Amino acid sequence: MTDAIRTIALRKVYPAPGARRGGPASEQIVALAGLDLTVGDGEFFGLLGPNGAGKTTTVGILTTRVKASAGTALVAGVDVTTDAIAVRQRIGVVPQRPNPDRGLNVLENLVFHAAYFGVAHAAGTSRARELLEQLGIADKAQAKIDHLSGGQQQRLMIARALIHEPSVLFLDEPTVGLDPQARLALWDILRALHAQGRTIVMTTHYMEEADRLCERVAIVDRGRLLALDTPGRLKARAPGGTLVELALDGDAAPSLERVLALPGVSSADVQDHTLRVYTERGGELIPALIREAGAASRTVRDIHLSPPSLETLFISLTGRKLD
Ligand SMILES: Nc1ncnc2c1ncn2[C@@H]1O[C@H](COP(=O)(O)OP(=O)(O)OP(=O)(O)O)[C@@H](O)[C@H]1O
Ligand SMILES: [Mg+2]
Known part of the structure; x- marks a missing residue:
């Protein structure tokens, strides 16, 4: 079977703002x-x-909006540079910033877009109504764009992206700016679209979103691929396992030497009344840690467990936090 997407040594260099074309390499991004x-x-x-990892640029190239500087990009086996029109027929795009036509109402936006892809008016209208229903904004069919909330505009963008029945759906940071409730609603919509068999490529800088929705995740930073795997396997690669934090009362410090000697502990430190321990054993270690705190005459005020996460992996790969 043909892969939905394949990129090979894909490279994009932008001229720095104000730089001359063909200027020195130092002026390029x-x-x-x-x-x-x-x-x-x-x-x-x-x-x-x-931010700035190259996510939108990657989506831009794959959706024929940005020209690659070098390398190959194929969508459904079709080269984006040599056959952009065929690629556009096969893809739907939800851009990072909603860009509906504000001069048209909701339904007209969809029907107009359908026509652009050669869908006849009647078929386009019935497909549009179906999608508005599916996305929960059927009551907004005649509404002006400016009367929609951010979440409703985002749903309209998804409907528009699906109007010509593409096989691959691209969504660039689809939940940025949505409140938690709208975000969860959008997650459900995306899961349903995926369950219908569609290929979905989504960019995000929310680890939890990637973890919860995606079957595989590529972690990119500064235009490079750092890791690519299922969220479960990526998290398993995060060093040190679970982080256990104990907030302690009192001044004497528990013996780090003894904490480090506990089974499954990979590192430990005490800072500002907090004992932080990375352990392969998760919560199992808590009784032993409480005993160690007690031995140093400290009472444990609070305990917090952080399971291994994509964030922990990102920090270990780059030395920086994701956000
Ligand atoms: N049109 C452009 N002209 C010049 N530089 C650009 C252009 N578009 C992007 N860049 C630069 O390319 C790099 C990658 O940008 P890109 O928008 O692909 O990142 P991103 O991962 O989508 O970031 P974000 O999370 O902020 O959306 C950044 O350094 C950015 O400043
Ligand atoms: Mg972006």
């Missing part, structure tokens, strides 16, 4: 430094990375 990705047919795939 390397947004993608040779990216190799493969997304399987029907997969829910996440591109996770901080």
